[in-house]
Amino acid sequence: VPEPRLRVAIVGQGPKGTFALERLLDHSTALEASEAVVVDLFEPHHAPGAGPVYDPAQPEYLRMNFPAARIDMWVDSSEVVPASQRLPFTAWAREMGQRVEQDSYPSRALVGRYLSDGHEAIRRHSPSHIEVQLRCARVDSVDRAGASWVVWAGGRRRDYDEVLIATGHETRSADSLEASWNHAVPLVASVFPASGLSSGVIKPGSTLAVRGFGLSFIDAVLALTEGRGGSFEQTEHPYRLRYLPSSDEPARILPFSRTGRPMLPKPSAGIGVPGEEMARIAATGRARVLGLSAGFSFTDDLLGAIADTAAQAFMLTRTDASERGGLSAASRRVRGLLEGASRGVEQIVGIDPVEEIENGLAVGAGLRAPDLQWAVGGSWRALYPALVERLGGHGLRDDDWPSFHSLARQVERLAFGPAPLNAAKLLALIAAGRVVLRHVVGGRLTSADGRTWLASDSGTCEVDLVLDAVLPNPGAEGNGGLLGQLVEDGYARVAPGRRGLEVRPDGGCIGGDGTHSRGLSAVGRPTEDWVIGNDTLDRSLHSLADRWAERVIERCRQDGPVIEQEAASTAVGV
Numbered sequence: 370v371p372e373p374r375l376r377v378a379i380v381g382q383g384p385k386g387t388f389a390l391e392r393l394l395d396h397s398t399a400l401e402a403s404e405a406v407v408v409d410l411f412e413p414h415h416a417p418g419a420g421p422v423y424d425p426a427q428p429e430y431l432r433m434n435f436p437a438a439r440i441d442m443w444v445d446s447s448e449v450v451p452a453s454q455r456l457p458f459t460a461w462a463r464e465m466g467q468r469v470e471q472d473s474y475p476s477r478a479l480v481g482r483y484l485s486d487g488h489e490a491i492r493r494h495s496p497s498h499i500e501v502q503l504r505c506a507r508v509d510s511v512d513r514a515g516a517s518w519v520v521w522a523g524g525r526r527r528d529y530d531e532v533l534i535a536t537g538h539e540t541r542s543a544d545s546l547e548a549s550w551n552h553a554v555p556l557v558a559s560v561f562p563a564s565g566l567s568s569g570v571i572k573p574g575s576t577l578a579v580r581g582f583g584l585s586f587i588d589a590v591l592a593l594t595e596g597r598g599g600s601f602e603q604t605e606h607p608y609r610l611r612y613l614p615s616s617d618e619p620a621r622i623l624p625f626s627r628t629g630r631p632m633l634p635k636p637s638a639g640i641g642v643p644g645e646e647m648a649r650i651a652a653t654g655r656a657r658v659l660g661l662s663a664g665f666s667f668t669d670d671l672l673g674a675i676a677d678t679a680a681q682a683f684m685l686t687r688t689d690a691s692e693r694g695g696l697s698a699a700s701r702r703v704r705g706l707l708e709g710a711s712r713g714v715e716q717i718v719g720i721d722p723v724e725e726i727e728n729g730l731a732v733g734a735g736l737r738a739p740d741l742q743w744a745v746g747g748s749w750r751a752l753y754p755a756l757v758e759r760l761g762g763h764g765l766r767d768d769d770w771p772s773f774h775s776l777a778r779q780v781e782r783l784a785f786g787p788a789p790l791n792a793a794k795l796l797a798l799i800a801a802g803r804v805v806l807r808h809v810v811g812g813r814l815t816s817a818d819g820r821t822w823l824a825s826d827s828g829t830c831e832v833d834l835v836l837d838a839v840l841p842n843p844g845a846e847g848n849g850g851l852l853g854q855l856v857e858d859g860y861a862r863v864a865p866g867r868r869g870l871e872v873r874p875d876g877g878c879i880g881g882d883g884t885h886s887r888g889l890s891a892v893g894r895p896t897e898d899w900v901i902g903n904d905t906l907d908r909s910l911h912s913l914a915d916r917w918a919e920r921v922i923e924r925c926r927q928d929g930p931v932i933e934q935e936a937a938s939t940a941v942g943v
């Protein structure tokens with residue numbers, strides 16, 4: 370390999386870091402064979418490409434929350450890996466001898482094997498003038514030194530021209546229970562890795578309080594039941610299951626959260642809604658969001674577009690002639706719901722969470738008529754690509770961000786919920802008395818005399834230990850890690866009202882002084898809010914990594930031998 374023209378570091382080789390590597394290698398085909406690039410990949414996890422979220426070693430009952438048909442780690446135009454090896458997930462699984470139905474929700478472990486395989490294929494096929502090295506270390510800090518960036522990892526210093534931060538999910542948060550734990554009983558600080566919820570830590574027969582009632586809560590209860598030898602049995606009913614416990618499980622699992630509202634299961638594909646009409650409504654809604662003029666009104670224009678889309682979807686499912694004329698009434702109802710949600714007022718209250726999950730499953734299975742919640746969740750999913758494109762960056766006024774956060778929190782509960790199978794398992798665990806919802810609304814912990822209770826308006830219950838099933842928020846604030854350091858040192862900044870780093874469309878970080886930090890970039894969750902919707906495997910939503918790769922390769926072609934140039938400029942004191 371000739372002397373490198375450019376030295377690149379990618380920090381994090383979860384899915385997004387791997388996708389960025391693939392983009393970089395694909396664009397590097399524009400380079401001459403003499404234009405060498407060194408690419409170092411920093412990743413402490415044992416399965417690069419997959420990372421902790423898709424760890425191939427995790428139990429099979431931890432499932433994706435989107436169907437197999439939508440999983441594809443490749444972009445069509447890519448030239449790095451031969452087409453015969455760039456298979457979508459279900460075709461790859463078939464080659465591995467596993468039959469995965471397109472509309473099933475596969476295990477994250479299997480998806481992790483797919484991502485790891487893809488990561489290896491990308492490295493195996495990297496062009497000869499690109500030297501890719503995997504460095505199995507966590508990056509502690511990134512600092513500027515002249516025109517280069519210094520990466521510290523595992524006690525070693527290395528210098529680069531370009532550093533891409535793709536560190537994904539934070540492991541710490543200022544809002545975590547761990548940050549201010551002062552109760553008598555032990556705290557288990559995180560659901561992941563699920564191997565940490567072993568019977569040595571959470572004892573059989575114990576009473577466990579769990580903060581959070583979302584997707585991580587479901588993963589936790591499955592680890593503590595199915596993962597301890599319990600099993601689920603089909604019944605005569607289309608989706609209801611029966612739980613058969615083991616003797617190795619906690620006696621009672623008590624979730625508690627602010628609102629106690631569950632995440633609604635995803636509907637099945639064919640629930641009797643005319644697909645073509647639905648696609649037309651969604652396309653019209655997306656065009657309306659994308660066409661919002663500069664200075665649009667959050668309430669009238671944005672919420673109006675979402676409400677009209679949801680109302681049209683809802684009316685499509687009505688067969689009753691008297692309801693058919695009710696489009697404007699439906700739109701007003703949805704609009705009221707969205708407005709309340711964006712003011713932070715909980716919109717769906719007083720419904721038993723069990724009934725809400727049951728209803729979601731029945732609607733999703735085509736056994737009950739779709740309702741407004743179904744329409745709002747489905748419309749949010751359908752409009753999401755347009756929301757990501759139109760509202761990211763400077764798309765939303767700074768003072769509209771609190772409203773958007775409040776809205777997203779409530780609507781995403783309807784849109785981005787669990788696989789129907791996991792929702793059915795949760796219902797079975799509630800029916801079996803393993804999961805107890807008595808304190809799920811507004812439960813709080815109190816301690817006295819070396820004992821701890823979970824208390825709510827429904828009374829109190831003594832608990833033996835507590836598990837935190839709320840994932841750390843995205844962003845730089847309070848996680849004490851690399852992102853915090855970059856902001857503190859002025860290499861990156863967070864825009865008002867947002868949580869993640871402010872970046873250019875090519876991922877370039879904006880420094881504390883408002884100028885571009887040349888050579889420092891970020892993709893994925895570290896940019897959350899400035900870029901919307903990073904928590905997905907879907908590669909079609911964002912073009913940052915592609916634009917980053919294109920710019921880096923262009924820099925390589927234009928700058929000439931960077932290291933020599935820099936050495937020369939240092940020598941003359943420039």
Ligand SMILES: Cc1cc2nc3c(=O)[nH]c(=O)nc-3n(C[C@H](O)[C@H](O)[C@H](O)COP(=O)(O)OP(=O)(O)OC[C@H]3O[C@@H](n4cnc5c(N)ncnc54)[C@H](O)[C@@H]3O)c2cc1C
Binds near residue numbers: 412414507509894
């Ligand atoms: C429990 C869970 C379940 C999910 N399920 C789904 C799902 O079903 N479908 C879906 O589309 N999305 C799901 N997501 C969303 C998820 O964000 C994305 O699918 C995807 O993992 C994002 O990839 P990423 O590379 O940005 O982040 P991550 O997957 O978090 O990967 C980041 C990588 O960076 C590494 N890293 C972190 N810090 C450093 C450092 N300082 N130095 C070096 N390396 C570092 C980590 O080890 C990790 O490998 C889920 C998320 C979670 C937490």
